[in-house]
Amino acid sequence: MITFDSVSKRFADGTTAVDSLSLEVPDGEIAVFVGPSGCGKTTTLRMVNRMIEPTDGIIEVDGKNILKEDPAELRRRIGYVIQQIGLFPHRTIRDNIGTVPGLVGWDKKRTRERVEELIEVVGLPEDSGDRYPHELSGGQQQRVGVARALAVDPPIMLMDEPFGAVDPIVRTRLQEEFLRLQQEVQKTIVFVTHDIDEAIKMGDRIALLSQGGRLEQYATPEEMLAAPANEFVADFLGGERGLKQLALISVRDVDARSGPVVTPEDTPARASEVAEDANTDWVVVVDDARHLKGWVSIDELNGQGNVGEGDIHAFSAEVHAGDSLRTALNAMVTSRTGVAARVGEGGVYEGIVTHKLINEELSKPAQHGQD
Amino acid sequence: MDWGWVQDHLGEIQSLFFQHAQFTLLALVYGFAIAFPLALAATRWPRLYTPILGLTGILFTIPSIALFMLMMPFTGPTATTCLIALTIYTLLVLVRNTVEGLKGVPREVREAAEAMGYRRFKQLFRVELPIALPVIIAGIRIAVVTTIGLVTITALIGFGGLGALFIDGFRQAFGTPIIVGFALSVLFAVAADLALVGVQRLLTPWARGGDSR
Amino acid sequence: MTFLSELLAWFTDPLNWQGSSGIPIRTWEHIQYSVAATLIAALIALPIALYLGHTGRGGLLAINIANIGRAIPSLGLIIMAFILLGLNITPVMIALVALAIPPIVTNTYIGIRNVNREVRDAAGGMGMTGWQVLTQVEIPVAMPLIMAGLRTSAVQVVATATLAAYLSFGGLGRFLFDGLALQDYEQLTGGALLIAALSLITEFLLARVQTVVVPKGLAKRNATAAVDAKMSGKAGVASSGA
Numbered sequence: 001m002i003t004f005d006s007v008s009k010r011f012a013d014g015t016t017a018v019d020s021l022s023l024e025v026p027d028g029e030i031a032v033f034v035g036p037s038g039c040g041k042t043t044t045l046r047m048v049n050r051m052i053e054p055t056d057g058i059i060e061v062d063g064k065n066i067l068k069e070d071p072a073e074l075r076r077r078i079g080y081v082i083q084q085i086g087l088f089p090h091r092t093i094r095d096n097i098g099t100v101p102g103l104v105g106w107d108k109k110r111t112r113e114r115v116e117e118l119i120e121v122v123g124l125p126e127d128s129g130d131r132y133p134h135e136l137s138g139g140q141q142q143r144v145g146v147a148r149a150l151a152v153d154p155p156i157m158l159m160d161e162p163f164g165a166v167d168p169i170v171r172t173r174l175q176e177e178f179l180r181l182q183q184e185v186q187k188t189i190v191f192v193t194h195d196i197d198e199a200i201k202m203g204d205r206i207a208l209l210s211q212g213g214r215l216e217q218y219a220t221p222e223e224m225l226a227a228p229a230n231e232f233v234a235d236f237l238g239g240e241r242g243l244k245q246l247a248l249i250s251v252r253d254v255d256a257r258s259g260p261v262v263t264p265e266d267t268p269a270r271a272s273e274v275a276e277d278a279n280t281d282w283v284v285v286v287d288d289a290r291h292l293k294g295w296v297s298i299d300e301l302n303g304q305g306n307v308g309e310g311d312i313h314a315f316s317a318e319v320h321a322g323d324s325l326r327t328a329l330n331a332m333v334t335s336r337t338g339v340a341a342r343v344g345e346g347g348v349y350e351g352i353v354t355h356k357l358i359n360e361e362l363s364k365p366a367q368h369g370q371d
Numbered sequence: 372m373d374w375g376w377v378q379d380h381l382g383e384i385q386s387l388f389f390q391h392a393q394f395t396l397l398a399l400v401y402g403f404a405i406a407f408p409l410a411l412a413a414t415r416w417p418r419l420y421t422p423i424l425g426l427t428g429i430l431f432t433i434p435s436i437a438l439f440m441l442m443m444p445f446t447g448p449t450a451t452t453c454l455i456a457l458t459i460y461t462l463l464v465l466v467r468n469t470v471e472g473l474k475g476v477p478r479e480v481r482e483a484a485e486a487m488g489y490r491r492f493k494q495l496f497r498v499e500l501p502i503a504l505p506v507i508i509a510g511i512r513i514a515v516v517t518t519i520g521l522v523t524i525t526a527l528i529g530f531g532g533l534g535a536l537f538i539d540g541f542r543q544a545f546g547t548p549i550i551v552g553f554a555l556s557v558l559f560a561v562a563a564d565l566a567l568v569g570v571q572r573l574l575t576p577w578a579r580g581g582d583s584r
Numbered sequence: 585m586t587f588l589s590e591l592l593a594w595f596t597d598p599l600n601w602q603g604s605s606g607i608p609i610r611t612w613e614h615i616q617y618s619v620a621a622t623l624i625a626a627l628i629a630l631p632i633a634l635y636l637g638h639t640g641r642g643g644l645l646a647i648n649i650a651n652i653g654r655a656i657p658s659l660g661l662i663i664m665a666f667i668l669l670g671l672n673i674t675p676v677m678i679a680l681v682a683l684a685i686p687p688i689v690t691n692t693y694i695g696i697r698n699v700n701r702e703v704r705d706a707a708g709g710m711g712m713t714g715w716q717v718l719t720q721v722e723i724p725v726a727m728p729l730i731m732a733g734l735r736t737s738a739v740q741v742v743a744t745a746t747l748a749a750y751l752s753f754g755g756l757g758r759f760l761f762d763g764l765a766l767q768d769y770e771q772l773t774g775g776a777l778l779i780a781a782l783s784l785i786t787e788f789l790l791a792r793v794q795t796v797v798v799p800k801g802l803a804k805r806n807a808t809a810a811v812d813a814k815m816s817g818k819a820g821v822a823s824s825g826a
Contacts, residue, residue, distance in 0.1 A: 051709055075711030086706025090724040090799030100710050132801030148710070158709075432787050433780040434743030440760050440776035444587055444769040516654045523657035527750070527764070537660045546667045553660040560655035 001027050002048060002156065002188060007057030009043050009213065017043040018213035020057070025205070027155075028186040032203035034193055035236070040213030041192045045158050048190060049075045061156060076104050079149030079157035079187070083164040085141050087133040093119070093144050094129035100151045118147040123177060139170040146178065150185070157189045164193070175201060196237060200225070200244055208233050222248055242362055243326055251328055252321035254361050256342045256351025259284050264293065264308025268301035282337050284349065285312050292318065292349040295337055315341040319353065325361065328353045373547040380548075384536070388555060391532025394522045395563070397454055399515060402461030409462075410469035411495075420470060427463040435460060435521050439528055453525040460521055461514040468510025472503030505578055508571040512564050519560040523552070533559070587769070594770040605758065607778065613754035614782060617745040621677055622738045625684030629737075630730075633689040637696025637726070638718050646693035653686030658744045666751050676748045683744055684737035691733025695726030724799050731794040738790055742783045756782065 002025040009018040017040040025031040033041040046052040047059060050071040059066050066074055087096050094115050101111040119128055122143040133141055142163060149157055163171045163178075179202065182189070193199055199206045200221040207218045210232055217229035225245040228234040237244065260278035262271045262285055271283045275298050285293040285307060294312040301310045317331035319340045331340035332355065339352040377384070413420040430438075438456045446452040476499045484498045500507075523534025531538065536552030539545075572578075594600060601607050636642045661682060665675030699722050707717045723730070749757030759775025762768070 049709060051705070072711045072713050075709055077711075080706065080709035082702060082706060082709070084700070084702035086700065086702035086704075086709075088703060088707070088721055088725070088801075090721075090727075090801045092801065099712075103711055103716070134801065429784065432739055432783050434746060434783050436743065436746050436757075436760065437776040437779040437783070440764070440772050441780070443764075444773055513651075513654070516651065520655060520657050523659050526659065534657060534659060537657070537663045540667065541663045544667065546664070549660060549664050549667060553657060553664060556657050556660065557655050564651070564655075 001025065001060075001062060002031075002190065003058075003060040003063075004044075005058040005060070007044070007047065007054045007059055009040065009047065009052065010055045016040075016212050018047070018054070021213065021215055022057075023207055023215065023218050025188055025190060027188050029204040030182065030189040030191050030202055031205045031207060032191045032193060032199040033207045033209060034196055034199040034203075035209035035216075036211065037194065038211050039209040041194075041209055042160055043213070044209075045160055045190050045192045048156075048158055049078045049080060051075075072103075076100055076152065077154050077156070079151075079154045079159075081145045081149045081157065081159045081162040083161035085145040085165070087141055087144055087148075089133055091132075092129065093124070093131050093133070093136070096133065096144055097148045097151055099148060104152060106152075114151060115147075118150055121150070121181065122147040138166045139174065142166055142170075142174060153185075155188060157187045159189060159191045161193055162191070163198070171198075178202075197244070200248065208236060243329070245362060246326040246329055246358065247324045249325045249361060250321065251319050251323050251325060251342055251353060254325065254353065254357050256353055257357065259339070259341075259352035261286055261349070262307050263287060264306065264312075266307045268298075268304055268307065268310075271296070271301055271307050272298050280337070283307075284341065284352065286349045290349050291347045292341060292343050295341075318343045320344070321350075325353070325358055329358060372550060373545075376545075376547045377551060384533075384551065384555070387531075387533050387535055387552075388559070390530065391519070391522050391534075391556070391559065394450075394453060394457060394525070394530070394532055395515065395518050398457035398461055398518050398522075399511070401454065401458040402465055402514060403511075405458070406462050406465035407469060410466045410473070413466065413470050414473045423466060424463070424470075427466055430459050431463040435524050436527065439525065443528065448528040450530060452528065453522075453530050457518055457521055457525075461518060464510045464513045464517070465507075468513075469503070469507050472506030472510075473499055475506060476502045501575070504575050505571060508567060508574075512567045515563045515567065516560045519556060519563060523556055532556075587773075590770045591773055594774045600774075610754060610756050610758055611778065611782065614742070614745055614756045614779075617673075617676065617680065617748055617753075617755055618738065618742045618786070621680035621741045621745070622684055622734070624677070625681045625737055625741070626688060626734060628681070629685045629688035629733075630692060633692035634696060634718065634723070636689075637693045638714070638722060640697065643693070643697070646689055648690075649686040650690035653683060656683065658683055659747060659750075662744075662747050662751065671751065673748070673753060676745075676751060676753060679747075680741050680744055684741050687736040687740070688730075688733040691729045691736070692726065695729030695733075696722050698729070699725045725802060727798045728794070728802065731790065731797065735787060735790040735794070739783055739787050742786050743779070746779055 004021050004023050007018060007021045008016070010016050019040075021040075021044060023031075033044055035041050043052055047054050048061070048066070050066060053067070061074075061078075088099070091099075094112075097115045097118055098111045101114060106114075115129065119126065124140060124143050124147070128136065128140065128144075133144070136144065142165070145162065149159075163174045166174065175198065191199075191202055193202070203221055205218060205220055206224055208216045208224070210216050216236075217224055217233045219229075222245065224233065225237060225241055225248070228237055228241075234241070260274045260280055260283040262274055262283045264285060264287065266274075275281060275283050281299065282295050282297050284295050287293060292315070294314045296307060296310045296312050301307065304310045313336075315331070315337070316335040317327075317340065319328045319331055319342050321342070321344065328340040328342075332338055332353065339354050341352055342350040344350045409423055413423050435456060438459065439452060442452045442455060446455065480498065480502065481494075484494045489498065522530075522532045523537065525531045526534035526538045533552040533556045536548040540547065540549035540552070599606075603609070633646060636646050658679065662676060662679040665679045669675040669678070703721060703725065704717060707721045712720065745755050746757035746760060748755045749761045756775055756779045759771050759778070763770070763772030763775060
C-alpha cells in the first residue's frame with residue numbers, strides 16, 4: 001500500500017506542483033494519476049521513489065516512511081517505467097533487464113533465468129536478449145522497459161506514461177497485455193497519463209488532478225463517470241461520458257431479454273403473434289438446439305408456408321457476455337432491428353440487449369467492478 | 372616584461388602582425404577555394420565523401436612541422452612552403468562542415484524548394500547554403516583559429532608572423548618578445564573568432580537568439 | 585643521385601639505426617614524451633571533466649576550453665616555459681600536458697552531458713547511486729567522445745613533442761632541427777616522414793582501441809553525436825599541434 005499524507009511540493013521558483021495531497025493506493029491496484037500538464041502528476045509519481053523530495057507531508061510504502069530510507073535501496077524495490085523508456089544504449093536487452101538484479105547482487109545464473117522468463121512474459125521475441133536497444137522497434141523497447149522494471153519482482157511499480165511513445169494500435173495492445181499481466185502479478189501501481197481514456201481503461205482508481213497539484217477526485221472509473229465530483233472533473237472526462245461508462249460494463253452484467261423468438265418450423269401467423277407481443281415487426285429465429293439463425297421481418301413472411309421458408313437475415317453483430325455494453329450499443333445502432341443479439345458458446349442464443357436495458361443500467365448508481 | 376623593448380620594436384611587431392594576418396587570410400581563401408568545390412562534389416556524389424574526408428583527415432593528422440619540413444626540399448624555405456601547408460590544414464574542417472551543413476538542410480525544406488520550381492543551382496545558393504551557413508561558419512572559425520596558431524610554427528623556417536618573436540626571445544633568452552608574440556597571437560585568434568561570430572549574426576538574422584548551430 | 589634515392593639511402597644507412605642518435609632510440613624517446621604527457625593530461629583532465637559533466641557544472645568553461653587551447657601557439661608555450669623554468673625536460677612536459685588537456689576536457693564533458701536525460705533518469709530511478717550512474721551508464725555511453733578527445737590530444741602531443749628537440753632534447757624532432765641546421769635535406773625529410781608516420785600510427789591505433797572500448801550497442805548511434813559536437817565547433821578532432 002502506498003499512502004500520501006498531506007504531501008506538498010513547492011519548487012524553488014515558487015510554483016506549487018502538488019498541494020497537500022492525501023490518498024491511498026491499495027495493494028494490488030492500479031491508481032492512475034491523470035490531469036492536464038502542470039497538474040503535478042509526474043511530480044507526485046517521482047516523489048514515491050524520491051527522485052523528487054516532497055516539501056511537506058509523509059509518503060509511506062507499506063507503512064514505512066520512505067524519507068527515512070536510503071533512496072538507492074528504496075528505488076531498487078520499486079519498478080520504474082518512463083515514457084522515453086531510458087534504455088541503456090550500451091547494454092544488450094539482457095543486461096538492461098538484468099540491471100536491478102545486478103545492483104542488488106543476484107548471482108549470474110538467477111539473473112539470467114529471470115531475464116529469460118521476463119523476455120517471454122512481456123512478449124519479446126526469444127532472441128531479443130543479445131540485441132541492443134536501437135535494434136528494437138518502439139513497441140518492443142517499451143516491453144523491455146516494463147520487463148526491466150519487473151526484474152526483481154518489486155511489489156510496487158511507478159509508470160509514467162509508459163505507453164505514450166508508441167502508435168495507437170501498439171498502445172492498445174500493450175495496455176491490454178499489461179492488464180492481463182497485472183492480473184497475475186498483482187502489483188501496486190502508480191500510473192501517470194494525460195489521456196483520460198487510458199486512465200479509465202487502466203485504472204482501478206483514478207486520481208484526477210488539476211493545475212497546481214490539487215486532487216479533484218479520487219474514485220473508481222465507474223464512480224467518477226457516474227458521479228463527477230465537480231465541473232472540472234466532468235469537463236475533463238469529456239463528452240461521451242455515457243459511452244465511456246458503457247465501455248466499463250459487460251454484457252453479462254445486464255439481464256438480456258428473451259426477445260421474440262420462433263423456430264423455422266413455426267407458421268407466419270405464430271411469428272406475427274410473437275412479434276406483436278413484443279411490440280416489434282421482426283422475430284428472432286433459432287433452431288431446436290437454440291442456435292441463433294438470424295431474424296426475419298414479419299412483412300416478408302407473407303405467403304410463406306413457415307418461417308424457415310422466409311428470408312432469414314443475419315444479425316449485423318452478435319455480442320458475447322464478455323463484450324462491453326459499448327460494443328453492444330454499436331451493434332444495436334448498426335442493426336435494422338435496433339437490438340443486439342447475445343450469443344453464448346457454440347452460437348447458442350442467449351437473448352437480446354435493448355436500448356431500454358442500457359438506459360436502465362446507466363441510471364443505476366455505480367456498482368460495477370471493472371472485470 | 373620590458374616595455375621599453377616593446378616601444379623600440381613597435382614597427383617590427385606591426386609588420387610581423389601583418390605577415391601573420393596575410394598568411395592566415397591567404398590560407399583561408401585558398402583553402403576555401405579548394406574545399407568548397409570538394410564539398411559540393413561530396414554532396415552531389417555522396418560516395419566521394421568518405422575518400423575526401425579520409426584524405427583531408429590524413430593530411431590534417433600529419434604534424435604541421437613535419438609537413439613544412441617535407442616540402443623544404445621542393446619549395447625551400449619560402450612563403451610558398453608556408454602557404455601550401457597552411458592551406459592543407461584548413462581543408463578537413465572546411466570540407467567537413469560545408470558537407471555536414473548542407474546535409475543538415477531539412478529534407479522538407481529542400482523538397483519544398485524543388486516543388487516551387489527552383490533550379491538546382493539557384494536552390495543551392497538561395498536556399499541550402501543560407502541554411503547551412505551557421506555550420507559552415509563554425510568550420511571557418513575553427514580553421515581561422517587553428518591557422519593563426521599554426522602560422523607561428525613557420526618561424527622555424529624563417530617566417531612565422533608573430534611567431535618570429537618566439538625565436539627572437541629564445542635566441543636572446545629574453546622573455547618580453549615571447550610574451551608579446553604569445554599574447555598578440557592569442558588575441559588575434561580570439562578577435563578573429565569573435566569577428567566571425569559577428570559576421571554570422573549579420574548573415575543569419577533568422578537564427579539570432581538561438582543556438583549558434 | 586636523385587633526392588628520393590638519397591632519402592632512401594638515409595633510411596637504409598645502418599649508421600642511422602644505431603646508437604643513441606639512431607632512429608630507434610629517437611623514436612623511443614618521442615614515444616616516451618608523448619605517452620607520459622598524454623597520460624598526465626588524461627589523469628588531470630578526465631576526473632575534472634567527468635565531475636563537471638556528471639554534475640553539469642562549469643559547462644561554459646568546459647565547452648570553450650578546447651577553442652581556447654586551439655588558439656595557443658605551441659611553439660610559444662614551449663619556449664616560454666623554457667625561459668621561465670630553465671633548460672630541463674619539465675617545461676617541455678608542461679607545455680605538452682597543457683596542450684593535451686583542453687580536447688580531453690571538452691570532449692569528455694560533452695560526451696557525459698550528451699547522455700540522454702531519460703537514460704540518466706531511468707538509471708537513478710532503478711536505484712543506482714551517483715557513482716554507479718557515472719561508471720555504469722554515463723562513461724560507457726560517453727566513450728566515443730571520451731576516446732575522440734584522447735585521440736585528438738595524443739596526436740597533438742606526438743606532433744608537438746617534435747619541439748622538444750628545438751630545446752636540444754631528443755625525439756624525432758632531432759632529425760628535423762639537425763637537418764635544418766646542416767641543410768641536410770635527407771635527414772630533414774626522413775625525420776619529417778618518421779614524425780608523420782608516428783602520428784598516423786597513433787591515430788590509427790587509438791581508433792582501433794576506440795572500437796574495442798566503445799560498447800557495441802552505441803557504435804552506430806554515437807558516431808553521429810560526435811559529428812554533431814564537432815560541427816558546432818565545440819569539440820572534435822580539430823586541433824593540430826606544431
